[in-house]
Amino acid sequence: MRPGARSDRSPVIASANDLLRKFLLYAAIGAAAFAADYSVFLVLFLANDNPYIANVAGICVGMTVSFSFNRTFNFRKPDAPARRAARFVTVATLGMAVSTLILMLLISFGVDARISKVIAMLLVFSMQFLMNALWTFR
Numbered sequence: 001m002r003p004g005a006r007s008d009r010s011p012v013i014a015s016a017n018d019l020l021r022k023f024l025l026y027a028a029i030g031a032a033a034f035a036a037d038y039s040v041f042l043v044l045f046l047a048n049d050n051p052y053i054a055n056v057a058g059i060c061v062g063m064t065v066s067f068s069f070n071r072t073f074n075f076r077k078p079d080a081p082a083r084r085a086a087r088f089v090t091v092a093t094l095g096m097a098v099s100t101l102i103l104m105l106l107i108s109f110g111v112d113a114r115i116s117k118v119i120a121m122l123l124v125f126s127m128q129f130l131m132n133a134l135w136t137f138r
Contacts, residue, residue, distance in 0.1 A: 019133070022074055026129050029069040034121055037062030041117055051113040055103055056096065058117075063092040075137035087136040094131070095124045 041058035045051055067088045071077055077084060099120040106116035 022133060023129060025074045026070065026132075027125075029066060029074060030125060030129075032069065033062040033066035036065045037121070038117065042114070045113065051103060051107065051117070052100065055100055055117065059092065059096045059099065063089070066092075070132065070137065075133075077137050084136055088132065091128055091131045091136055095128045098127070099124045 037058040039058075040061045041051075041054045044054035044057055048054070067085060071081070071084060071088075102120035102123055103113070103116045106119060107113055111119070
């Protein structure tokens with residue numbers, strides 16, 4: 001673009017690009033959080049064969065990683081940490097409930113618990129991104 005020339009980029013496109021950037025970074029952070037979550041899940045599941053306790057513990061670890069990184073690097077919202085954390089925990093708790101229901105459903109159909117966990121995480125991911133982008137870190 002020439003110096004002094006008017007930008008043809010509309011606010012809608014700029015907003016969509018920002019949302020896409022946030023979604024991609026959320027996905028990268030989510031991958032790190034998932035690695036932490038799934039690692040804890042596997043260790044606990046292999047130790048006690050209870051996928052539900054392992055799921056909740058794993059989600060708690062993943063939630064901590066996700067909140068810390070998203071707050072600092074993605075949404076860049078250093079203000080109101082207690083309020084944002086409470087909202088994040090609310091979204092994560094809803095995600096945990098949905099994830100656990102999906103896990104229970106898939107296991108009842110004979111799907112291995114380890115595969116069920118991956119499927120549940122993928123299904124819950126987009127729901128949590130939208131809730132966090134529009135409410136937690138707004």
